[in-house]
Amino acid sequence: MRTTVSVIGVGYLGAVHAASMAELGHEVIGLDVDVDRVGALNDGRAPFHEPGFEEILRRGRDRDLLRFTTDYAELAKVDVHFLGLGTPQRADGNGADLTYLQAAVDALCEVLPARDGAPTLVVGKSTVPAGTARMLADQLEQIDGVRLVWNPEFLREGFAVKDTLAPDRLVYGVRDPEDVEETEQVVGMLDAVYAQILERGTTRLVMGYEAAELVKVSANAFLATKISFINAISEMCEATGADVTDVARAIGMDDRIGVKFLRAGVGFGGGCLPKDIRAFMASAEDLGIGESLAFLREVDAINERRRARVVDLAAEMLGGLEGRRVTVLGAAFKPDSDDVRDSPALDVACRLRTAGAAVTVTDPEALGGVEKRVPGMPTEADLDEALRGAELVLLLTEWGQYKELDPARVRELVADARIIDGRNVLEPRQWREAGWEVRSLGRP
Structure with missing residues (x-):
């Protein structure tokens, strides 16, 4: 069944969600206050790199199922409204900044409802502190016929369309799961949007608002903890001469632990994990239970130490950084993305440059973001040119083309054959046999 859908906030999350809803056959209006972004999306141009996104964006536009606007009045007769606003870290602390989300809800309330008494569903997708959904529901439900469901997203950059x-599950947060009649109505409306997904057997979980909010931040906190755990073990490995890849492989064979997110390296970054674990800590402190999540402070600290360790290792290998030519492979926080928010790779590049190194950054997709976020940072799109004359190479984002480099060929480009594998994705023996000095985090 076709539903009319709006997605308010068409940044990374919202734009992918809007195009995906059109891919499911719904009529979709995406709204954003950014005129340039709206224009690009209406032209079928992706404003960010995400595999598969531009294809479904153009397909939705070509089928006349997807359009974008800056005018809230165009949303008045829509059945289901998704809130895809960003919740960045506050400038004055670790908490989540809900300014954009609240402004969107205020603006939406001005045009709702205009549907001749038919129910209207508002669906939250943003990552928020527990209690936010209930606060917004109290505001929205003052308007007759409007109901709120909290439906957190679990997107991985590089796999967001898939x-x-x-999805591996759909989570619906409702006001009162024990209110069967009310819950059945709102769940039924959202089920209609996700009908094709549910027909394939996807698990759907219905719970209270606060539980749905905690599912997302708890998942991110756990992933961050797992990454920092193996990086803490890598510190032990460096101190003892053990190889962290051996340790990770062995403990990962225990199905209670699993192998995913057990690759030691320069740590996590991006627009989600760092700010979400800090917001989670701030939320716990606001509730008077800050000590319950105090371990996340060390998770965050371990992650920061990994970046400093790479810089120290570079200085050690070069005998000092002043004036030394260093090439950084990667700027995005992960491959298949152009997102440089809190990127470990870019942070390390900045630290090296501050310490006096002559740094060149290369990345297949993220150099535009580098130029906006760190004006003046030397960049080079051509990989060979970026490598030419380097005295030290740092692999900090594990793009496929970096993992597959031929060490013998690269040896002919650089001034000195030294490399730091900040992601533990290279085969050290192969590189050493080609004449390279290789250092990796947590490996002898």
């Missing part, structure tokens, strides 16, 4: 169209 994760939207074929």
